[in-house]
Amino acid sequence: MPVLYHHTISAPSRFVRVCFSEVGFAAELVEEQPWEKRPDFLKINPAGTVPVCVTDNGHALCGPHIIAEWIDESFGVFKRDRRLLAEDPFQRAEIRRLVEWFLIKFEQDVVRPLVRERIIKLQLPTSQGGGSPDPKMLRAGRSNIRQHMKYLSWLAGSRAWLAGDRLSYADLAAASALSVMDYLGEIDWNEHPQAKDWYQRVKSRPSFRPLLADRVRNLPPVAHYADLDF
Template identity: 50%
Template sequence: MATLHHSPFCPHSRFIRLVLAEMGMEPTLVEERPWERRDEFLMLNPAGTTPVLIESGGLVVPGAGAIAEYLDETRGLGLSGRRLLPEAPAARVEVRRLLDWFLCKFDQEVTGYLVTEKIHKRFMTSDLGGGPPDMNAIRAARTNVRYHLKYVDYLIARRKWLAGDHLTYADLAAAAHLSCVDYLGDVPWDEEEMARNWYARMKSRPSFRSLLADRVPGMAPADHYADLDF
């Protein structure tokens, strides 16, 4: 059985948890606090970031992008019509473009700020950067999330799913990031109806159940967080 080292509110970890669930895999989950930089974890991934997948044979695959590519290479063909990275080259390019958008751009402009300032800092010691949240960073993220949500709305107005006619890594990455922001109540869903409807479809999938069950100790989620009908 595979093992996934993850952090519950790391959006990259959540993306891979969704991917594994969609593929019918149930890995052993090992929770990490990346800021603690455990020696044993750094031996697996010197970058000290989550997620890290360890196959039953011992192969270590670090990083969301590398794990997604590895899983497609080793399990993708067996998924037949449910493959999460399409076979056609142009379609694969579009999925990878959107993966880069959400795993990099969205993370740098929205999720990274909000998760660090509102969640992780609560559990970090002062010498590791813990303390009161930086409200300027939070305000910037709340501003940025609006245009990202508009982009999701734009895409889903023209396609059945974000990258085309089928569910792909693009949908799972976007939903993973938005789920972190949604827990904190910082997604203005009332501004973009089609994006909201797409996300309702995403969080109604069986693969989303474990994410919706996650809780930050001492911090309740937004009231609608686990409500499949908003």
């Protein structure tokens, strides 16, 4: 059975888990703590990042974009109107742009600093940078959230789904990234009703259910995290 090395609170890992579920591809989940730089894991992915999918024939597919393209090439093309990438090359470009936006830019601006300060530092010994959150980093991450939420609201308000008329990788990437911030209670949904309506639709999909059951050690989610009517 294929193996997916992932981490519960990694947005790109969550994205791949949802994609697998949407196309009906089963993989064994193995949790990896990428900050531990485990030598056997570095042999599989020298970049040391999750997610990585090792297929039955031993190929390592590293990173969310590469796994998503591979899923589309292997399964997506047969899905017709349930395909998560479009047929039109420019529509494909727009979907890929938004996947990058949420899994690279939103990740750098928001997810990485807040997850590091609020989750990873709790689990690391002081000698490796563990300790209490740095208020400056928290402020910077939170100020970035506001800008990103404005953009997300604009997308959600002007299109049926984020990249156009159909559910696509763009929605799954954005919702996966948002779900990590929502776990931590960092999203003020009342200020962004259009984004909330869109998130509610993605969150209600069966593919999203396992994410809502995820728990981080010593840090329960906010009360509304798994609630479909938040």
